[in-house]
Amino acid sequence: MVCLIGRWVNYRPQPDAVPNLRRRARSYKEIRMSAHFDIAAIGNAIVDVIAPAGEAFLAEHALTKGSMMLIDEGRARALYAKMAPGIETSGGSAGNTVAGVASLGGRAAYIGKVADDQLGEVFAHDMRAIGAAFETAPLKGGAATGRCLVNVTPDGQRTMCTFLGAATELAAADVAPAVIEGAAIVYLEGYLFDPPEARRAFAKAAGLARASGRMIALSLSDSFVVERHRKGLLEFIETEVDLLFANEAEICALFETSDFEAAAAAVRGRCRIAALTRSERGSVAVTKTEAHAVPAEPVDAVIDTTGAGDQYAAGFMFGLARGRPLADCARLGSLAAAEVISHYGPRPQVALADLAAARRLTPA
């Protein structure tokens, strides 16, 4: 176990085109002492509709297993009509991560757009009920709260079709500077690259984070997102991102290779830390000079992998925000992911803080 934090203390961002907007990057200790939140996350606020499905269902509806596809309202209605009975639960990648951080005992804030409707109320309730700060004003008189139709096959894999709805209206004005500037790590989901307005919010958050010396974390979200926005994502990673999350398919898509080792080698040095997840093969956290492989946490049965990556990010970032060595961050990620794949739904059903304590992984 090598502690990366010591290195990060001395980390100074490279100057960019607008150096005057940047303050000196703070030391880790400075960041931690000055942060109201461990994590502030920005994402597409989405309610999940989760139902079991057979392989034939995916084939019939031309869905690629394990992926996320954007659909419009008409397609969402048609697909929903064909789905099995399900449960509804607050989701959204970064929202799930915030729930995980809160479950670990962390202080988290969320920025995302729901509508002024029943599912929007559910989303806001769940966010506040876990103790997360969520003050984004709901959209009135526009699209409905976004929803993600999640079809879970018997192997536990989830295939997602998302109608973004109100989430696309997340605007730069929704990015509250106090939230961004008050967080040790600012976490952005790659899905935000899809809606143009949200992308502006994304850019504003990154700018504020950089200017206030906060750490910027990014999740690649989905290999199709990477295909759609490869150039923009690469540029953003190289210029702004301190901590990158990607699964095997995503990192391979980013570097247009089918060889994980090649992709992992390619990402090293492009950002401070890359945390790469490999399902049952665990994860590897790499920096320019180090690599820490951590095995997956064993589970009795994989029921539904929805939220696995989100919870991994929650565990990893909570560890990092609290000064744990990188390998422990990865272990916290694995622990959180294992909990969420052992039941339906993308958020923890038990207090992750208790699981972490049992493993002596509780950060200070």
Next chain:
Amino acid sequence: MVCLIGRWVNYRPQPDAVPNLRRRARSYKEIRMSAHFDIAAIGNAIVDVIAPAGEAFLAEHALTKGSMMLIDEGRARALYAKMAPGIETSGGSAGNTVAGVASLGGRAAYIGKVADDQLGEVFAHDMRAIGAAFETAPLKGGAATGRCLVNVTPDGQRTMCTFLGAATELAAADVAPAVIEGAAIVYLEGYLFDPPEARRAFAKAAGLARASGRMIALSLSDSFVVERHRKGLLEFIETEVDLLFANEAEICALFETSDFEAAAAAVRGRCRIAALTRSERGSVAVTKTEAHAVPAEPVDAVIDTTGAGDQYAAGFMFGLARGRPLADCARLGSLAAAEVISHYGPRPQVALADLAAARRLTPA
């Protein structure tokens, strides 16, 4: 095992005040041959919001564990704001029973009132997705879809607070004669005794069922419902009900005793069959002359008892509608109840037909 069906074949209802409205009660075989549905159920259409809660939460909000309390919208909002994050899922007692019958491979129809809103859409989707007929027109411009706030304590017990919303607007006009007259068993939930308009729908359904020689089943629903409507329920049971479902608390409340054996003795002969459930002590099906005790189906861990009684009724009625002996009906009920208490949510997550087949309990 004694087959009750033989006796029921010869069952003729007593004449009532309006004998001209009644046709001759059909034989069991006649009923079965002429029925489009095994079960037609009428109930309060409700979406459940299910969340874990501690014992202290119940005490703080003056909730009686295991009961159902009616609350208004204001109280629902206030209570929801205090609840833990949860999942939303279609519920409603009779709706859950219909889902269970469909999961067993039965043909089922449902009558109940949702609003023209997101949760109403979810309810209707889930009903149709399981293959049940559900044609009740949604309420427009009125109250929102009813919801039940279900707080699940660590012992798996559920405590429910229901805001009926649109469900109270279920009217006699919503009771489609073709549905009632086309079902082998017409199932009514005792909760319908609460909203005055729904009670008229209830009376109409009972009248239609009786007039067309259908079997009438009733669930007592909740001991507080029994306290509120004891006289009306007793009268209805004695004059109209063929098959009564009650748990220990409910049957004891009905006969104002704390002695289950006394209550079970009191109900015998007041209706054709009474199926009395006793949680982990199993159930007993009694008629005037017979009693069949069946043990509870063992489960690894009781997670959430929401829907246990509803699924018991589903198994029992499906067995009865398909001509199984009473003890097998009770076994089917236990099997269905065991599945639903082993996870969060009031409806089956696996095909009950498969579980029944594995036990050789599959009706023809």
